Structures are given as structure tokens and as C-alpha cells.
Amino acid sequence: MGSVWASPRGGIWLSVLLRPKVAPINAACITIAAAVSVAEAVEEVLGVKPQVKWPNDLLIDGRKFCGILAESSIRGERLDFVVLGIGVNANVKLEELPEELRDSATTLYSALGRPIPRRRLLDAILRRLELHYSALLQGRFPEVLERWKALDITIGRRVVAEGPGGRIAGKVLDVDGDGSLIVQVDGGSVVRLRAGEVHILEM
Numbered sequence: 001m002g003s004v005w006a007s008p009r010g011g012i013w014l015s016v017l018l019r020p021k022v023a024p025i026n027a028a029c030i031t032i033a034a035a036v037s038v039a040e041a042v043e044e045v046l047g048v049k050p051q052v053k054w055p056n057d058l059l060i061d062g063r064k065f066c067g068i069l070a071e072s073s074i075r076g077e078r079l080d081f082v083v084l085g086i087g088v089n090a091n092v093k094l095e096e097l098p099e100e101l102r103d104s105a106t107t108l109y110s111a112l113g114r115p116i117p118r119r120r121l122l123d124a125i126l127r128r129l130e131l132h133y134s135a136l137l138q139g140r141f142p143e144v145l146e147r148w149k150a151l152d153i154t155i156g157r158r159v160v161a162e163g164p165g166g167r168i169a170g171k172v173l174d175v176d177g178d179g180s181l182i183v184q185v186d187g188g189s190v191v192r193l194r195a196g197e198v199h200i201l202e203m
Helices: 024-046 108-112 118-137 141-151
Strands: 012-018 051-053 057-060 063-075 078-088 158-163 166-175 181-185 190-193 197-200
Touching: 012 118, 024 051, 024 057, 024 063, 024 078, 024 108, 024 118, 024 141, 051 141, 063 108, 078 118, 118 141, 141 166, 158 181, 166 190
Parallel strands: none
Antiparallel strands: 012 078, 051 057, 057 063, 063 078, 158 166, 158 197, 166 181, 181 190
């Protein structure tokens, strides 16, 4: 959607290649599992509990410090592979971020005021990801989704959402069992978004 991925020195930037034997409709579940994994790893290693915003943002004090992007290839009725990209602003100073992002983004270093043990945090992210990805493959995604909802700031808020079908405004009702966002559009109809970008209007 034209967004820029800024990756200054000192962050954690990684891609994980996955070959999930699931239907393409479940691709969003992988992003949710990854968000839970990063959030739990940050809490485990750093003692601070992040928030998540659908579909792929992690925040501290309402400002984004981590983004997740899953790019999929489909073969037949199954996902062939997924490249899961995770970027964490770890040991990055706020002034090292692009100027246009400094009002909406933060870094773990800036938020906590201390250096981040990147190797420990990366190890924790990968351990958590293996746990939650395995749960997804075993049909236990509802457990992962409940963990995600405990961290979420999207459900119940008014949002503007931009997706493949265009731009809508409304209130988020829920996130369903395949990771889709359920929005009550201003005017009455209910829509399901499987991908897109969400801007919260009321914090």
C-alpha cells in the first residue's frame, strides 16, 4: 500500500520462511500468531506489556515499535509458502527514524530508556513463534486469538480502514476465527476485512 519499511542499524529485522499446510483463507492467522509471539517475548525479556492493533502493529504507549508483514504464495487450494517479515525498533534512537514517523512510532530503547538485549529478545520471539505457529497448525488457533484479543486495542473502536475494496469507516465488532476484522460500517452494513490498514479514530 505504498508504505516505507525503515530499518536503521540497531533494530531486529528478520524474515521467517514457513510452509503451512493450511487454506489461503487462514493466512491472516499467521500474522496474528506472530504479533502475539513478539508481544509475549517483549514482556518476557523486558517486563513491559505491548498492545496490538489489527492486523500487524505492536505498540507501546500508543506508538508503533514493531511491524509484521506476511507475503504468501498460493498453489492450488493451499498456501505454498509464507515469508513472515518482522521488524522491531530495538536499539534505535527516536531521531534515527524517518522524520515523518516520529510522531506515530517509537523504539524500545527510547520507550524504556535502556539498551535492549537483542539476542535474548530474538531468541524469545522465535521460541514463542514456534509455539503459536504449531498451535495454529494443530487447529488450536482460537487459543492464539484469545491471547491476541487480550492485547488488542482495535475491537470496540471507531476506525477508518483501507483494504482491497477501498476505504470504509465504522466500529470494529470483533476479529473472527480466520483473523478477519469485522466492522460495522457507518450506515449499517457489516463487512469482513482479511487484509488492509486500520487507523483508530478514538483512542
